[in-house]
Amino acid sequence: MPETWQFEIAGLSIPLHEPRPILDQLRNTYADFQRRSDNFKSDNKNPHLCHAGCSHCCKSGAAFAVTLAEAVEWSLAIAALPAAQHKQATDQATTLLDQQHRAFPQIEGPPDTPGQREEPLFSARVTKLNATSPACPLLFNDLCSVYENRPMLCRAYGFPVDAYAVESAGAIVFRSLCVLYEGMQLVDYVRAKDLKAKLAALSHRLAGGRDIGRFTSAEAILATIKKPPNGKATNA
Ligand code: SF4
Ligand code: SF4
Numbered sequence: 001m002p003e004t005w006q007f008e009i010a011g012l013s014i015p016l017h018e019p020r021p022i023l024d025q026l027r028n029t030y031a032d033f034q035r036r037s038d039n040f041k042s043d044n045k046n047p048h049l050c051h052a053g054c055s056h057c058c059k060s061g062a063a064f065a066v067t068l069a070e071a072v073e074w075s076l077a078i079a080a081l082p083a084a085q086h087k088q089a090t091d092q093a094t095t096l097l098d099q100q101h102r103a104f105p106q107i108e109g110p111p112d113t114p115g116q117r118e119e120p121l122f123s124a125r126v127t128k129l130n131a132t133s134p135a136c137p138l139l140f141n142d143l144c145s146v147y148e149n150r151p152m153l154c155r156a157y158g159f160p161v162d163a164y165a166v167e168s169a170g171a172i173v174f175r176s177l178c179v180l181y182e183g184m185q186l187v188d189y190v191r192a193k194d195l196k197a198k199l200a201a202l203s204h205r206l207a208g209g210r211d212i213g214r215f216t217s218a219e220a221i222l223a224t225i226k227k228p229p230n231g232k233a234t235n236a
Contacts, residue, residue, distance in 0.1 A: 007072055009223035010114035010215055016072060016225075017208040023076075026069045029198050033155050033190075040159060040190050047184045050158035055142045057157050057178050062136035063096060063129045064217050065122065068203035070151040071220035077149035078138070078221060085145050092137030093221035100218055103129040117213035126216060137221055152192075152199060153177075160189040163196040 005016040016022075041048045066074065078089060104112045104125040112125060138145050144154070156164055158181070160174040174189040175181065204211055215223075 003228065005072075005228075006226040007068075007075070007223060008226070009071060010219040012115050012212075014068070014115075014207060014212065016206050019072065019206065022069060022202050022206045023073055026073055026199070026202055029195050029202070030152070030155065033152065033192055033195050036190050036192060037155070037159055040188065043188065046188055047181065047186070048158065049178070049180050053142050054180075055139055055144075056180060058136045058139040058144065058154075060133045060135065061130045062139075062217070063100070063126065063132075063134045064151075064153050065126050065214040066151045066153075066217060066220050067199045067214055068212060069199060069206050070203075071215050071223055072206065072225065073149050074146060074151060074220050075223045075225055077146040079225070081145055085140050088140065089137045089145065089221055092135070093218045096134050096137060096218040097216075097222065099132055099134060100129050100216055103132060114215060114219065115212045119213065122214065129216070136217065152196065156190070156192065160186045161192050162189055163192045165189070 003018070003020065005019045007014045007016050040046050078086065081089065107121065107125045107128050109121045110118075112122070136144075138150075144150055153164075157177050160176050160181075162174065164177060165174050174186055176184075176186070
């Protein structure tokens with residue numbers, strides 16, 4: 001019988017279908033992005049500023065959204081953190097969630113309903129929350145405490161990536177999301193639209209063929225996973 005885990009997030013209890021093979025595919029997707037971004041970096045004409053200890057992007061404006069598959073992978077890593085880091089992460093995520101509950105209603109529209117979010121409205125609400133310049137609860141001593149398991153947006157942040165390009169007046173502007181790249185001339189970009197689509201497809205399968213939308217980083221950091229009795233409970 002296929003293994004099912006239960007994922008508790010944002011007031012929802014979601015049965016996860018075939019979590020192990022799907023998480024393996026998620027890790028392969030991350031590895032694909034790593035290969036493509038390494039290729040980009042290896043070409044000297046492409047500027048690249050990211051390095052260990054550069055945490056500007058994690059210190060301010062670091063509230064964002066993740067798919068279900070990314071949230072589950074993140075949650076497993078967070079559950080394995082040393083106690084002090086785990087406490088810091090969950091305390092700060094609780095504060096960030098309070099900020100979220102104040103910020104989201106400032107964007108007019110139907111009440112925010114995790115599991116049934118309409119993407120444009122949800123994105124606008126996350127942008128509103130991000131305007132309060134929150135730090136990511138997972139930053140510890142200027143380093144990401146879950147670096148190997150960080151979501152796709154964190155991986156993409158220091159690159160111009162087609163999946164996160166801005167489209168205006170029919171033109172696509174490729175730019176790195178990070179402000180430290182402002183003013184730099186970019187002649188190439190990382191191709192990752194297919195990888196972003198794969199995250200959505202994996203999340204759809206993980207939820208048993210349902211589309212339950214995305215979650216905020218605060219919700220994902222506070223999520224818990226319950227495994228069957230013969231499995232090991234995590235993050236609970
Ligand atoms: S994305 Fe920007 S702030 Fe973040 S590590 Fe890279 S250069 Fe530093
Ligand atoms: S998960 Fe890690 S890389 Fe991503 S914003 Fe948080 S601290 Fe930064």
